[in-house]
Amino acid sequence: MILDLIIIGAGPAGITASVYAARKKMNFLVLTKDIGGQAIWSSDVENYPGYQFITGPDLMTKFQEHMEKYGIQVREKEEVIELEKKDNIVYIKTTKETYEAKTAIIAAGKKVKEIGVPGEKEYKNKGVAYCVTCDGPLFAEKDVAVVGGGNSALDAAIQMMNIANKVYLINMTDKFTGDPIMQEKIKSNPKVKILHNTRVESIAGDKFVKGISVDIQGKKDILNVKGVFIEIGLMPNSWFVKGLDKNEKGEIKVNCANETNVLGVFAAGDVTSVPEKQIVIAAGDGAKAALGAFRYLARLK
Numbered sequence: 001m002i003l004d005l006i007i008i009g010a011g012p013a014g015i016t017a018s019v020y021a022a023r024k025k026m027n028f029l030v031l032t033k034d035i036g037g038q039a040i041w042s043s044d045v046e047n048y049p050g051y052q053f054i055t056g057p058d059l060m061t062k063f064q065e066h067m068e069k070y071g072i073q074v075r076e077k078e079e080v081i082e083l084e085k086k087d088n089i090v091y092i093k094t095t096k097e098t099y100e101a102k103t104a105i106i107a108a109g110k111k112v113k114e115i116g117v118p119g120e121k122e123y124k125n126k127g128v129a130y131c132v133t134c135d136g137p138l139f140a141e142k143d144v145a146v147v148g149g150g151n152s153a154l155d156a157a158i159q160m161m162n163i164a165n166k167v168y169l170i171n172m173t174d175k176f177t178g179d180p181i182m183q184e185k186i187k188s189n190p191k192v193k194i195l196h197n198t199r200v201e202s203i204a205g206d207k208f209v210k211g212i213s214v215d216i217q218g219k220k221d222i223l224n225v226k227g228v229f230i231e232i233g234l235m236p237n238s239w240f241v242k243g244l245d246k247n248e249k250g251e252i253k254v255n256c257a258n259e260t261n262v263l264g265v266f267a268a269g270d271v272t273s274v275p276e277k278q279i280v281i282a283a284g285d286g287a288k289a290a291l292g293a294f295r296y297l298a299r300l301k
C-alpha cells in the first residue's frame with residue numbers, strides 16, 4: 001500500500017508533524033528509533049512557552065500523550081536506513097522492511113558527538129551535559145570543564161564564564177579552531193583556564209560528577225569540577241537520505257516552507273539547515289512540514 005505520508009523521527013518535530021497530519025486525516029505512519037528525541041536529555045526546559053519550567057522527559061511525555069490521543073501508528077525501534085524518491089514514490093527502507101509513500105517528512109534530528117571516555121554515559125545528566133544554553137544555569141558558581149576547541153566550545157565557555165566560578169577549557173590540539181573574536185573574549189577573562197593539548201581520560205563521581213582525570217601534555221592531573229560540557233559538535237541524522245541537498249554540516253537544506261530540493265520530501269527540526277536548534281523551533285517546523293505535505297497531496301489529486 002502506498003501511504004500519503006511517512007514521518008521519520010518522533011522528537012519534537014516528528015511528533016508535532018504527526019499531530020498535524022492526523023488532524024488532516026492523512027493516511028500515514030511514524031517510523032522512529034525512539035520517542036522523545038534529544039529533548040528527553042534536558043533536565044530543565046525553561047524556554048518552551050506555556051511551561052515556565054518542565055523537565056525534558058515530562059515535556060516529551062506530554063507530546064507523546066498528544067500523539068496517542070489521535071491513535072497515530074508509530075513503529076518504534078525501527079531505524080530508517082535509506083530514503084529515496086523514484087518515479088513519484090518515496091521508498092523508505094528500515095532495518096525491518098521497505099515502505100512506500102507519496103510524501104515524507106524527515107525529522108530525524110541530531111546526535112551529539114561523545115568523547116567516549118569512562119564515566120561519560122554514566123554521568124549524562126548528572127554533571128555531564130551537551131547543551132550550555134539549556135543546562136548552564138544548573139552550574140552557577142561551580143567549577144566546570146568545557147571540552148572542545150571549535151565555535152560551540154568557545155561559545156559554551158563564554159556563556160559559562162558568566163555563570164560558573166571557574167571554567168577549564170579543554171582542547172585536544174594546540175590551537176582553537178573557533179572564531180578569533182571569541183578566543184579573545186575567553187583569553188581576557190580570568191575565570192577561564194585554557195588547557196591546550198589536553199585530553200579527558202575519565203569522568204568520576206558518586207551520584208553526580210566530582211571530577212575528571214586529564215592528560216595535560218603528557219602530565220596526568222585531576223580537575224575537581226562539578227560539570228563537564230562536551231562541546232565537540234552535533235551530527236545531523238541525515239546519512240540515510242539519497243538525492244537530497246545538504247549543507248557543509250550535513251544538514252538537509254530546506255526553504256522556509258520546509259521543502260527539500262525533492263518535491264514531496266520535507267524536513268523539519270534539527271536535521272535541517274534552519275538556524276537555531278530548539279524544541280519550539282523543531283515543533284514549529286514539524287507543523288509547517290505536515291501542512292506542506294497536505295497541500296502537496298491536495299495538488300496531486
Ligand SMILES: Cc1cc2nc3c(=O)[nH]c(=O)nc-3n(C[C@H](O)[C@H](O)[C@H](O)COP(=O)(O)OP(=O)(O)OC[C@H]3O[C@@H](n4cnc5c(N)ncnc54)[C@H](O)[C@@H]3O)c2cc1C
Nearest residue numbers: 009010011012013033034037038080109134269270278279
Ligand atoms: C542535552 C540537551 C538539552 C537541550 N535542552 C533544550 C532546552 O532546554 N530547550 C530547547 O528548546 N531545546 C533544548 N535542546 C535542543 C532540543 O532538544 C532539540 O532542538 C530538539 O529536540 C530537536 O527536535 P527534533 O525533533 O528535530 O530532533 P530530535 O529531538 O533529535 O529527534 C529526532 C528523532 O528522530 C529519531 N531518529 C533519528 N535517526 C533515525 C533513523 N535513522 N530512523 C528512525 N528514527 C530516527 C530519533 O530516535 C528521535 O526520535 C537540548 C538539546 C540537548 C542535546
